[in-house]
Amino acid sequence: MAVHRRAQALQEARRTSALVRRELGVLLRRSEEMDAKIEKITARHSSAEESQPSEEDYYLVFKKAIDGNYPDAHQFGDAVEATFGFLVPDDEANRLVNRFITRHVAELQEDHIA
Incomplete structure (x- = not known):
């Protein structure tokens, strides 16, 4: 056993x-x-x-994200993530969007005057 x-x-x-x-x-x-x-x-x-992308790279993403209206910070952040594969902090996205709206409007006015 x-x-x-x-x-x-x-x-x-x-x-x-x-x-x-x-x-x-x-x-x-x-x-x-x-x-x-x-x-x-x-x-x-x-x-x-x-x-790191340059400001010009971000601006190109911003311009591509214009769809009848300017993108808000969230939409811009999503476009940056889709393009570059990383997130932009909300405050930075908001700062860039405001800067790029001003720049884009100035470019449109300049093109209209010329």
């Missing part, structure tokens, strides 16, 4: 060990996937910081 219990215990230990190994494999793959995602996000963020 003791031999039978020992065999059962050994079999259960092997099953438990195999299960733990499988779970560790899954955790390792998930960890590697997360590391890859973190690396991708970090690289994108670093490259975005290194190649």
